[in-house]
Amino acid sequence: MTTIPALFDLTGKTALITGSSQGIGLTLAGGMAEAGAKIILNGRDTDKLAKAAATLRESGFDVHELAFDVTDHAACAAAIANAEANIGPIDILINNAGMQHRTPLQDFDPVMFEKMLQTNISSVFNVGQAVANFMIKRKAGKIINIASVQTAMARPGIAPYTATKGAVANLTKGMSTDWAPHGLQVNAIAPGYFDTPLNAALVSDETFSAWLEKRTPAGRWGQLPELVGASIFLSSQASSFVNGHVLYVDGGITACL
Numbered sequence: 059m060t061t062i063p064a065l066f067d068l069t070g071k072t073a074l075i076t077g078s079s080q081g082i083g084l085t086l087a088g089g090m091a092e093a094g095a096k097i098i099l100n101g102r103d104t105d106k107l108a109k110a111a112a113t114l115r116e117s118g119f120d121v122h123e124l125a126f127d128v129t130d131h132a133a134c135a136a137a138i139a140n141a142e143a144n145i146g147p148i149d150i151l152i153n154n155a156g157m158q159h160r161t162p163l164q165d166f167d168p169v170m171f172e173k174m175l176q177t178n179i180s181s182v183f184n185v186g187q188a189v190a191n192f193m194i195k196r197k198a199g200k201i202i203n204i205a206s207v208q209t210a211m212a213r214p215g216i217a218p219y220t221a222t223k224g225a226v227a228n229l230t231k232g233m234s235t236d237w238a239p240h241g242l243q244v245n246a247i248a249p250g251y252f253d254t255p256l257n258a259a260l261v262s263d264e265t266f267s268a269w270l271e272k273r274t275p276a277g278r279w280g281q282l283p284e285l286v287g288a289s290i291f292l293s294s295q296a297s298s299f300v301n302g303h304v305l306y307v308d309g310g311i312t313a314c315l
Contacts, residue, residue, distance in 0.1 A: 065296040069094030077155030079106040089286030091119035128181035138188035153203045163217040178222035197241035205248040234302030250308025252280040276309030
């Protein structure tokens with residue numbers, strides 16, 4: 059019988075986290091490393107990537123850097139093939155790369171809309187497909203896509219972002235449907251409002267923060283380490299029969315009016 063600690067142990071596993079030079083991605087990378095995983099950080103800014111890797115290595119973690127553009131399908135395929143050959147099999151993928159742009163929908167720049175689609179949706183397909191093609195051969199693998207509270211809810215000024223995160227949830231279900239028969243588990247984490255660099259302007263807005271604290275049953279912003287447990291659960295043997303699920307980590311905001 060597997061012991062409880064062993065269910066959550068990631069020792070011997072390799073995890074690739076996209077968009078992991080800061081924010082949610084870097085926090086998840088650190089948490090996965092503490093659970094025993096070898097980490098592959100990804101981003102486009104090689105300097106930021108190197109600094110992020112250095113901070114994790116200071117804690118004694120096994121960390122690699124893989125710079126590639128998640129919106130470029132060919133670049134993703136080449137980078138993943140290189141990692142599989144030179145770093146080792148990728149057991150866990152966290153599709154975290156994403157962007158936000160706040161503008162009333164009637165004024166939204168169509169160029170920015172297309173960029174958001176590529177960054178928030180196409181990247182999940184690009185990297186997910188490239189990694190899954192290797193996982194399918196091994197008949198095992200864990201893929202976690204980062205959705206959002208906006209997967210289920212909308213706010214003024216972020217309609218395109220809401221659309222992309224709704225698509226991430228449905229793509230997660232589709233990935234699970236196609237790939238579960240090959241031994242993969244594909245799920246999503248949907249963070250609520252977290253204190254991140256992406257939300258810096260909102261965190262510093264006293265009016266918005268007051269509204270959020272009143273609106274959220276937990277009465278506060280989420281803190282990044284509070285996402286780590288969900289990522290370890292969905293990356294580990296503990297979630298071996300969890301597939302196509304969107305796990306909201308949101309302080310209860312989607313549970314109430």
